[in-house]
Amino acid sequence: MAGRNFLFVPGPTNVPDRVLRAMHRAMEDHRSSDFPALAAPVLENLKKIFKTKSGHAVVFPSSGTGAWEASLSNTLSPGNKVLASRFGMFSHLWIDMAQRLGLQVEVIDAEWGEGAPIERYREALVADRSHAFKAVLFTHNETATGVTSDVAAIRRVLNDAGHPALLMVDGVSSIGSIDFRMDEWGVDLAITGSQKGLMLPAGLGIVCASQKALALSESAKLPRAFFDFGDMLKANTTGYFPYTPSLPLLYGLRESIDMLMEEGLENVFARHHRLAQGTRLAIQAWQLELCARSPQWYSNTVSAIMVPPGFNGAEVIDVAYRRYNLSLGAGLARMAGRLFRIGHLGDVNELMLMGAIAGAEMAMRDVGIKVTPGSGVAAAGEYWRSTAAPLARRELPPRAPDSQPAPSPGAKGKATAGAGR
Numbered sequence: 001m002a003g004r005n006f007l008f009v010p011g012p013t014n015v016p017d018r019v020l021r022a023m024h025r026a027m028e029d030h031r032s033s034d035f036p037a038l039a040a041p042v043l044e045n046l047k048k049i050f051k052t053k054s055g056h057a058v059v060f061p062s063s064g065t066g067a068w069e070a071s072l073s074n075t076l077s078p079g080n081k082v083l084a085s086r087f088g089m090f091s092h093l094w095i096d097m098a099q100r101l102g103l104q105v106e107v108i109d110a111e112w113g114e115g116a117p118i119e120r121y122r123e124a125l126v127a128d129r130s131h132a133f134k135a136v137l138f139t140h141n142e143t144a145t146g147v148t149s150d151v152a153a154i155r156r157v158l159n160d161a162g163h164p165a166l167l168m169v170d171g172v173s174s175i176g177s178i179d180f181r182m183d184e185w186g187v188d189l190a191i192t193g194s195q196k197g198l199m200l201p202a203g204l205g206i207v208c209a210s211q212k213a214l215a216l217s218e219s220a221k222l223p224r225a226f227f228d229f230g231d232m233l234k235a236n237t238t239g240y241f242p243y244t245p246s247l248p249l250l251y252g253l254r255e256s257i258d259m260l261m262e263e264g265l266e267n268v269f270a271r272h273h274r275l276a277q278g279t280r281l282a283i284q285a286w287q288l289e290l291c292a293r294s295p296q297w298y299s300n301t302v303s304a305i306m307v308p309p310g311f312n313g314a315e316v317i318d319v320a321y322r323r324y325n326l327s328l329g330a331g332l333a334r335m336a337g338r339l340f341r342i343g344h345l346g347d348v349n350e351l352m353l354m355g356a357i358a359g360a361e362m363a364m365r366d367v368g369i370k371v372t373p374g375s376g377v378a379a380a381g382e383y384w385r386s387t388a389a390p391l392a393r394r395e396l397p398p399r400a401p402d403s404q405p406a407p408s409p410g411a412k413g414k415a416t417a418g419a420g421r
Helices: 017-023 038-048 064-075 090-102 118-125 150-159 209-215 227-236 247-263 266-286 314-326 350-366 375-386 409-418
Strands: 006-008 057-061 081-086 106-110 133-139 166-170 189-193 205-209 302-306 326-330 339-343
Touching: 006 205, 006 350, 017 247, 038 057, 038 205, 038 227, 038 247, 038 409, 057 064, 057 227, 064 081, 064 090, 064 205, 081 090, 081 118, 081 314, 090 106, 090 133, 106 118, 118 133, 118 150, 133 150, 166 209, 205 326, 247 266, 266 302, 266 375, 314 326, 314 339, 314 350, 326 350, 339 350, 350 375
Parallel strands: 006 326, 081 106, 081 133, 133 166, 166 189
Antiparallel strands: 057 205, 189 205, 302 339, 326 339
């Protein structure tokens, strides 16, 4: 199919050309004396993305799932109790991992489409007078349902209860796109992956660990080898890794951090909010609903759009892909077939996202969903146009007169001969 694929799943995201160029490198010796000049600044500058001064970033050649496992296995011991809420596919999978690692998980189930139930966390933590819970698992942005939860609120709950449990936050689809403040919010382990807001291919699982979490890694008894913080920290101190890192991804990560810093994190967050709001207005114009049940939970990185009863979201996705070369996110687990998702995170601007909205609109009409042609595109476009930053005045060449004097008879042939040359 001619043209480029329109990639609007909520990860992997579009990789900027600038990052692709940075990654296009010949292989190098990762034990050479030059290597620390690449690795050490990347590890240090990652702290700016997490907004931490005291935390330590650890980069594993894995995915965000590997970073989940590293966080659990480096700080906890078999049989430890942890508290977690389940309100989407990814919060569920983290709970499943904890259970399979031999941890006792007290699960707070909430409706899919709602955020993390803060008050129910409070009840459980206040009741835990013996401090049996050693960690709280908290999903910042539930990608499956397009829901963002309040990390600052769960920290307040822990503080109010005087509870010493570690706060572990899954920020895979939020960090680098939605405001995240590790130090201010007292997060002990913050987790992300390379393929979302960091605008890279999948392949890096990244954990930023507080000093409290790092201290616990010395006494934690869950088995680990590949994901051992100790091995990583020892090697990272000298600018190296304990085993072979992905050199292209490290070069790409250096470039993506530079791009985020050049734009400014607050500007990055504002851009994501504005793009998400335009998408939400398009959905409203289609007279469809988000999976997220309240504006307080709307995600700025992904919109999960419910299809009307009697329709299958998977058919919308399939038609969009095969007919229009547009990749949309699927409904997962209990939301399978009930929705499709538009990812609006990473290296995205208004016109790119306009293509996703237009393609989704056409695919919905193709499968029989009665949306008004152009309604979503118009709603998003008018919002983005009306909220665009003012342009500085620029001097342009003067406009040619509306009419030109007729050429003299002698010049006619010459003028005609030169026309279009």
